[in-house]
Amino acid sequence: MTIAELFPGNMGRVWMTRVALRLRMPELMKLVPSTTLEAELQRRLAATLDEVKRG
């Protein structure tokens, strides 16, 4: 899975920013949308995305 698939569109970019802040991961903001995510990183980002999407 790529960054763009996990965080699609402009809204996805905002969610990715929230995830990056949550994880203190500035390097995430520098990845290009076509970057393929390693399985462990993908799992971690997806779990955090679920977390920040909740209240």
Added chain:
Amino acid sequence: MSRRLPMMKVAAHGKHLVATEPLVFHCNYYNYFLQKTLLLDETLGMAAVIQQAASSCVGALLSRAQDELNLTTVEDRRLLASELFAELGFGLLRLDESGPTGGTVSLPVSHYGRCLRQAAAADFAKPQSLFDAGYAQAALAAIHSLPPDAFAAEIEACQSQGAQTGILKLYREGQPVFRSPGQGAHTKSVDMPEPWTATSIDEARILAALATLDFSGNEEGLIPRFGVMLTHHFANFYNRISFEFVMRMKKSGMLEAAEDLLVEAGLRCAFHTLGGIMTSAEWDAVVRPQCQTNHDWLHGIIACVNALGWGVYRVHEFVPGERLVLRIYDDYESSGWIGMYGTSSRPISYLAQGAAAGMMNLVYLGELPTKPALDFEKYALLFEAPDRFISRQTRSLSMGDSFTEIVAERQ
């Protein structure tokens, strides 16, 4: 609803001052998305900052209001603290089980509990009534003539997590407070232009009509208006929590990302509150009859914004459907920044940036005359539009300019 409260003064440049504290209108969506952003990184310690900011602003207002109204008994002061809480749209606050050593404060209704839950459409992992806790700390200190840092508060139950009633436990423990700067910077010498003339909108008439509406909290201490839950909130609360967040993010390597999220909270605010105004019965009665073209909708909503306590918004340049240059006189963010920190090295009017782009998106992409539902799907539709508007701040009162300037253009 009759409450004995200090008088609100509409001061120069549209400021709403109560016992010298500036107030601004904001809705539960802005309060939700702002707080959501601030609490993302738990290592920043923002929960404590939010509570402290509330305590500082509320303490400043209540102590002055008690003097202004000559309230000397505990009962009268408790009543003032509870009635002010309700009047400003924060809910219902019960202080009768608390005293000079602390005790229990209950919240049968809480904007930060109940209405943030509505905005999020979900329960929260952590309690959201941090503002209420800070309010209660300040109220107890003011009621018992104790120093503003006399109390700490813990949230035992919160409506944001499904509790029927919010419960706060207060106890004596020194907590840091900051000195609220009141209205902060106030520019006196600048020549403020008149409202945009190439429009059929009559701003003075709109402001006069809005002044007749009742924006006080109802019997539940809430202000349901324009499809949102409004609060008449402390400008320096927003300022302190936003700016302390910015300060803490400076060391993270993600300052710009953090600022983007503050602007996004402003976009949410514009979408829900300003969009709510533009699809309201009040708009249909007062503003819409003045609109001859869809461009007039923009000038109409700017006139309404000038009733919110955010400063005075003036259109400096306008290319219909393409470009808006707004100049804002005494925007509350800059006024607060200068009052708290002095001159800024970077532009800090995040809410204003979100508002400017948000208004253009609503007017030119939102199809508001059809009265669409202003839900998350509609927000996403506007946010994903390839020709949506984005803002940048080109001047800032906080950086030494005479006004704040925001440019909104198609991306």
